[in-house]
């Protein structure tokens with residue numbers, strides 16, 4: 387059939403694109419950028435003139451496809467372009483693609499990390515942060531160093547992996563997931579360096595990193611289901627820092643559990659503590675809660691104890707960066723104060739964290755290294771100085787909540803309760819066997 391194809395623009399199909407864009411965009415499937423490209427694609431139409439008649443073909447579908455493709459290819463450069471299912475981290479042909487968390491909530495930008503130095507910089511500056519995500523990015527960083535540039539000897543692959551592992555593990559000391567995931571990946575490299583050729587060895591490390599990612603995604607789902615028993619209809623949950631999809635391979639730890647309870651029809655309300663000095667609660671948790679459609683109010687950290695004492699909170703739920711063998715929990719600074727307030731008011735204080743955050747080698751909280759960050763983070767707010775020049779500041783990024791204040795620790799292996807030395811060890815044993 388001979389056909390003459392003429393391009394022309396018409397408003398007719400813009401309506402189709404607009405509707406598709408609105409529906410998928412509101413459902414969180416498309417970003418604003420993708421929505422715009424879809425609209426433009428839909429606005430263009432072809433008129434096909436053939437022997438059998440004239441047909442006008444809308445390009446809405448092509449517009450959508452182009453938008454998705456553009457999001458994949460240029461997402462790190464184009465603000466607001468993300469694949470339909472939001473992921474905090476992705477492996478793309480040797481590159482590690484992450485959401486730059488320092489720019490949220492104002493700009494949603496993906497960054498491509500191509501070298502170990504770029505990965506280390508992203509971790510140190512908290513572009514990527516949160517215990518489980520640090521583990522995933524650490525393992526991917528080791529695999530990346532092993533894969534690029536291509537090595538001719540397995541010994542070289544192993545040496546590069548070890549070097550990258552040492553550099554990345556030193557970036558943040560408290561979140562045990564980082565060193566755990568790096569060690570797990572390096573253990574594979576050491577075990578298989580003599581039996582595999584260089585290319586196969588590097589690929590094997592990548593496989594391990596991707597397995598760590600996938601396991602964390604699954605763990606999030608299971609933890610959320612286990613945590614459901616702590617929610618009652620109409621619960622008001624107080625949470626600290628940011629523990630959602632941004633910091634895991636899946637839906638999140640504490641915030642993942644809150645989101646799941648909401649999905650199950652429990653009308654959960656949330657107090658999100660702003661989390662000074664870097665405002666992970668204000669910038670990131672409020673943003674995630676908004677996307678999830680969960681009723682929430684942001685509070686300054688200092689307001690938490692008063693609200694708990696007045697009976698306005700039924701549950702305190704947070705994540706963790708490292709859990710010692712006896713159940714002492716290191717988490718974002720400010721968490722300990724919430725646990726004390728919860729105990730005084732007689733409400734539960736619950737931790738949600740995967741077993742990869744449990745560190746049986748550290749006997750108690752006193753053995754956990756607490757990261758001290760730059761004083762400048764405390765002395766300024768939004769880039770502006772807030773204290774007289776020359777003021778000294780301390781900036782411990784975490785604190786340790788003693789086990790006796792912790793009602794329960796929810797992991798993917800179930801709900802651990804005191805005595806934690808026994809219950810946590812049993813959970814870790816089960817996780818290793820799984």
Ligand code: MRU
Pocket residue numbers: 512515516517518561626627628629630633634638639640666704705706707717718719783
């Ligand atoms: O310094 P950050 O922002 O990396 O600290 C993160 C936290 O303290 C989180 O609460 C913790 O990692 C649990 S995340 C699932």
